[in-house]
Amino acid sequence: MTGLTLGLICLVFLVAEAAASVRLKDLASIQGVRHNQLVGYGIVVGLDGSGDGRNAAFTISGLANALRNMGININPDDIQVRNVAAVMVTAKLPPFAKSGQHIDVTVSSVGDASSLRGGTLLVTPLKGLDNQVYAIAQGPLSIGGFELQGPAAPGRQQNHQTVARIPGGASVEREVPVTFAQREEIVISLNSPDFTTVQRMTQAINNHLGNGAARSRDGATVVVRVPEQYRHNEIALLAEVENLQIVPDNRARVVLDERTGTVVMGENVRIRELAVAHGDLNLQVAPALDPDELMMPDAAPPRAAEGDQLVRLDPGATLGEVVQALNAVGAAPRDLIAIFQSIKASGALNAELEII
DSSP states (O other): OTTTOOOTOOEEEEEOOOOEEGGGGGGGEEEEEOOOOEEEEEEEEEOOSSSSSSTTTHHHHHHHHHHHTTTOOOOGOOOOSSEEEEEEEEEEEEEOOTOEEEEEEEEEOOOSSSSSSSSSEEEEEOOOTSSSSEEEEEEEOOOOEEOOSTTTTTEEEOOSSEEEEEEEEEEEOOOOOOOOOSSSEEEEEESSSHHHHHHHHHHHHHHHHOOOOOEEEEEEEEEEEGGGGTTOOOOHHHHHHHOOOOOOOOOOOEETTTTTEEEETTTTBBBSSSSEEEEEEEEEEEOOOOOHHHHHHOOOOOOOTTOOEEEEEOOOOOOHHHHHHHHTTTOHHHHHHHHHHHHHHTBBOOOOEEOO
């Protein structure tokens, strides 16, 4: 491990044993069971001079409307405050949320406020896409950002101060009806479409409920027929199905992050025979010569030029072994990314290559 230059690259292996199984609930979701997005426009008060200025007319108008709703009529032109900020409030309404339950909200400045630290959100209706109010948000803001004080770091800001959260800051006022009662079929949607995984999921359900209980509709959907004994107890059926163990299958994939030098790869990534020359680095994936062949004058193993680094691996080597070998000879993250792109372009890498 000392040969890996951890300061240059962070290598993450997404390797799972072939026999490792995963619960169905971690691979798929039940159709109709999902979050709903909520949004609202609100006013934050109590800021220490870090609110919106006179240029944010919508802040002044919003504050005037809020005061008017409380019976205080005031001319918007007379409002000159720096402790108020206009914000957008967003939240996710989880499935099966009931009236009176609390959900977290995120508060984001939409004006020119420099910080929301110490502010309090006034009562804000949160609406869904149908323009119906599903929750009401209000409360003191919590931000992760802060500003360092003192001569050592004057005005130095850490994190983000114009976005805040209110844990449990919204009360659910309207429920989204979701029911499985009297359903003859339940649809399960795979999070990452894959024909092999869908087939294994279908087989696991049929083994548990009986042949014909489940069928694959496409590469991402399994339709489960509700057995007669579960017609009035669909929740028990879902509880049993979602805990079935599935062995998922994934496409060979390599993800490269050029900004951080991170390489993420799957277990099925293999390299075929090839030779790559990159600067002072030489990579060869080729079968080892037979000892008898090495005695022949024209069959000497290839050598790197003086000053070059030679890396030699057997065919079928994993990309992880290539990374370890290249790191051992001092390859930088940029070198690795360039080499991987070249290997992919040559056709020796049978995996999907994604650069982020």
